[in-house]
Amino acid sequence: MTPNRTFLPSTPEVLARYPALAAAARRNQVWAAAWLIAALALTVFSFWSLGIAFGQIRSGLSQLGWLVAQMFPPSTGSHFPLLLHAMGETLAIAFLGTLIAATMAFPVSFLAARNTTPGTVIHFLARRCFDTIRGVDVLIWALVFVGVVGLGPFAGILAIAVSDAGTFGKLFSETLETTDRKPIDGVLSTGGSQLLAIRFALIPQVLPVMLSQLLYYFESNVRNATIIGIVGAGGIGLQLSEQIRTYDFDQVAFVIIMILVTVAAIDWVCGKLRFHVIGRST
Amino acid sequence: MLVLDGVSRRFGSMTAVSGVELTIEPGGFIGIIGRSGAGKSTLLRLINRLIDPTGGRILHGTTDVTALRGRALREWRARSAMIFQQFNLVGRLDVLTNVLIGRLAAVPAWRALSGLWSPADKAIALSALEQFDIAALAAQRADSLSGGQQQRVAIARALVQQPDRILADEPIASLDPRNSRIVMDALLRINRHFSITVICNLHSLDLARSYCDRLIGMAAGRVVFDGAPAALTDAAARDLYGLEAGDVMGAEPALPAAGAVAGASVAAPA
Amino acid sequence: MVSGLLSLPQERVDQLLATYARAVARRRRQFYLVLAVLALLATVAGRYGEVDLAYLLQHFSNFTSYFGRILPTLTFTHFAADMADWYWNLSGWLKLLVDTILIAYLGTLIGTLGAFATAFLTAQNTAPNPYLLFAVKRFHEFCRTVPDIVFALLFVAAFGLGPLPGILAIGIHSLGTLGKLFTEVVENIDMKPVEGVRSTGGNFVETVRFAVVPQVLANFASYALLRFEINVRSGTVIGFVGAGGIGQDLFVAIRKFYYTDVSAILLMIIVTVVLFDLISERIRHHLARLESDR
The missing domain is CATH 1.20.5 (Single alpha-helices involved in coiled-coils or other helix-helix interfaces)
Incomplete structure (x- = not known):
């Protein structure tokens, strides 16, 4: 028997002395148990509803092991120039997509910002429009634009442009809403029009922030541009899905490494640029 | 001659300025004094038409200023230059461009939008800066300047508007004593040299007495004193600053005083 | 003057x-x-x-006519019949949409559990071993840099068509992103309780259970919900590569030019995504309030 047992009261004794504490503890336990059971039930239901068999997992895992083993050593499969070109295409898609998206979103974001919108109805419509565009994944846009303009990187550019126009619209309008009112009053008080107040007091405030956001989304679009090729919208993704289809996993590994290296390099460059933009503006 | 005829301004349920009657002759240096929240700042913004009155009229000669719209309104604003407590410069633009903003109402829209200022405008702006010994800073970003320098830039901006009057809203409240004196001297020089009317909100009664030739005391949005600095007795000053606004007025219930100025600074002009 | x-x-x-x-x-x-x-x-x-700008300008009408063609013809007089015509496969699509959400749920679950199990190993202030920290951190990085759709492609090759590869792909990618976020949460905790439990003689697991977990649970839940939101979105597209969910029907509809099907499915996806965004935002705000009340 440990010594503290002799002078500490037992747990039931303590709980009997503080009924509120006991009730709270019990309530917490019941809630935690309820959440756990609900999560577990949903999990079991999901497995049943999706028809996942454990046999499939077992055989799949061994197949996955074989597949990963095939990846080593990674190989270019003697078409390195082709892969390089595809990677260039990927970067081009990301660059033009981001640029076009920002160009489209910039004017519209003024309609969606509370302090520059001409009316509440327009404000509401612009906001909903951005939300709807953002509700659709970039791969869906890619697939849609492949249907519109055919296979190739142009569809990818349009997909990223439209998908990110929604994101930029939201971000830009939020940036506009956080601006300082004082310089605007300053310009208006000299007899400048609303338009001139935007030109001289608002845009100088928001431009560096928007540039920084632009760079950040260029980074993320490089990632997006690596995958939209899977649905035929240009870039390295096409090569990747082709090689997986033909079971050339050594080349798959090489392409994945290429993607990782490119993404890391772009992140590094954009990080430097972003620092430069923000550093200069503060 | 500028006449305020029963001018009022409400923000929601709060009255910032209520039934102000004033006649302002050109050429004076007028100080508006009173506790913070007495409606001084709102009054200046009303005269510039940065905010619209909810009651009463502002008359200039035969012109009804409160009825001005569009181009005429912008010209009125240009002729009633404002100077703000927080300078209200555009921090990321250089000093010269900030002064040139004072020329916006005078240049064609395409020139203003493209930022292609004429050499004549630049010369005017530089001359104004040179008046306050800061022409050498013309290419620097405005937010890299000290508070005193920024306020002098703001005064230069006001000057190039070729105004008839300058409305200075607590121009020295953010400055140290030395810079306060420089800025007040600059305003006085403008007043004497170019005979531009200066209407200046001031916190400090001492400064108001030494610079102004007429004082207007406000409390709870109303004018409660109007006369020469000498006429402001210590007792009257104590009334103005010491007592609750409602007590001075007697009839009017006490207003949440501190909110009035804050309300004024967030309100957007139409 | x-x-x-x-x-x-x-x-x-x-x-x-x-x-x-x-x-x-x-x-x-x-x-x-x-x-x-x-x-x-x-x-x-x-x-x-x-x-090709010239080509684009020449064929600009294709561009607009495509979006015109995917819209259904709805007439006021035969509205119900037109709707039924538009959503002819409503029950099938609904089943796929539910699949999509369940895939997102299971994927998020795998990611959350995996990240929960590893975040304490990669946080500077709780990590028991620097080599393990380095290795697990690189693993997180790998998982989040490789896009989930690429994992889905690989897993389809290994596990065959169906939702299983989708779940695993979303799970692994979520593990990577949540691992990083959870690690940051753990690194920002108050260390005094940790020292308290350590001083009573608690080991790694006990310290984490009693000193760290109570501090981070609300933030973890909030991030997991945010991830779920994103995963519902991902769940709508992994079907493009055969990894289950509504994506496979959308893929077929677009590729085979079943125009009105495209708009029908797209509308369902948008409504679902926006709905889940709203719900999860509500819950996350609630969690944030709980956190600030503490």
């Missing part, structure tokens, strides 16, 4: 103007340089991206 202002002699004005022009010239040069580089990059990218 301006004449009064212009009391400066002309040579002084010229001198000041020249000084100003010199000072802004460098800034202006930099600006034009950046513009030129951007224009050059855009031209090169246009080449690589096979942008």
Whole structure:
């Protein structure tokens, strides 16, 4: 028997002395148990509803092991120039997509910002429009634009442009809403029009922030541009899905490494640029 | 001659300025004094038409200023230059461009939008800066300047508007004593040299007495004193600053005083 | 009045103007340089991206007519029949949509559990072993840098068509992103309780259970919900590569030009995504309030 047992009261004794504490503890336990059971039930239901068999997992895992083993050593499969070109295409898609998206979103974001919108109805419509565009994944846009303009990187550019126009619209309008009112009053008080107040007091405030956001989304679009090729919208993704289809996993590994290296390099460059933009503006 | 005829301004349920009657002759240096929240700042913004009155009229000669719209309104604003407590410069633009903003109402829209200022405008702006010994800073970003320098830039901006009057809203409240004196001297020089009317909100009664030739005391949005600095007795000053606004007025219930100025600074002009 | 202002002699004005022009010239040069580089990059990218503006302008009507064609014909008089026609496969699509959400749920669950199990190993302040920290961190990085759709492609090759590869792909990618976020949460905790439990003689697991977990649970839940939101979105597209969910039907509809099906499925996806965004945002705000009340 440990010594503290002799002078500490037992747990039931303590709980009997503080009924509120006991009730709270019990309530917490019941809630935690309820959440756990609900999560577990949903999990079991999901497995049943999706028809996942454990046999499939077992055989799949061994197949996955074989597949990963095939990846080593990674190989270019003697078409390195082709892969390089595809990677260039990927970067081009990301660059033009981001640029076009920002160009489209910039004017519209003024309609969606509370302090520059001409009316509440327009404000509401612009906001909903951005939300709807953002509700659709970039791969869906890619697939849609492949249907519109055919296979190739142009569809990818349009997909990223439209998908990110929604994101930029939201971000830009939020940036506009956080601006300082004082310089605007300053310009208006000299007899400048609303338009001139935007030109001289608002845009100088928001431009560096928007540039920084632009760079950040260029980074993320490089990632997006690596995958939209899977649905035929240009870039390295096409090569990747082709090689997986033909079971050339050594080349798959090489392409994945290429993607990782490119993404890391772009992140590094954009990080430097972003620092430069923000550093200069503060 | 500028006449305020029963001018009022409400923000929601709060009255910032209520039934102000004033006649302002050109050429004076007028100080508006009173506790913070007495409606001084709102009054200046009303005269510039940065905010619209909810009651009463502002008359200039035969012109009804409160009825001005569009181009005429912008010209009125240009002729009633404002100077703000927080300078209200555009921090990321250089000093010269900030002064040139004072020329916006005078240049064609395409020139203003493209930022292609004429050499004549630049010369005017530089001359104004040179008046306050800061022409050498013309290419620097405005937010890299000290508070005193920024306020002098703001005064230069006001000057190039070729105004008839300058409305200075607590121009020295953010400055140290030395810079306060420089800025007040600059305003006085403008007043004497170019005979531009200066209407200046001031916190400090001492400064108001030494610079102004007429004082207007406000409390709870109303004018409660109007006369020469000498006429402001210590007792009257104590009334103005010491007592609750409602007590001075007697009839009017006490207003949440501190909110009035804050309300004024967030309100957007139409 | 301006004449009064212009009391400066002309040579002084010229001198000041020249000084100003010199000072802004460098800034202006930099600006034009950046513009030129951007224009050059855009031209090169246009080449690589096979942008053909002439073609685009010529066939611009294709562009608009496509979006016109995917819209259903709804008439006021036969509204119910038209709707039924548009959503002819409603029950099938609903089942796929539920699948999508369940895939997102299971994927998020795997990611959350995996990240929960590893975040304490990668946080500087709780990590028991620096080598393990380094290795697990690189693993997280790998999982989040490889896009989930790439994992889905690989897993389809290994596990065959169906939702299982989708779940695993979303799970692994979520593990990577949540691992990083959870690690940051753990690194920002108050260390005093940790020292308290350690001082009573608690081991790694006990310290984490009693000193760290109570501090991080609300933030973990909030991040997991945010991830779920994103995963519902991902769940709608992994079907493109055969990894289950509504994506496979959308893929077929777009590829085979079943125009009105495209808009029907897209509308369902948008409504679902926006709905889940709203719900999860509500819950996350609630969690944030709980956190700030603590």
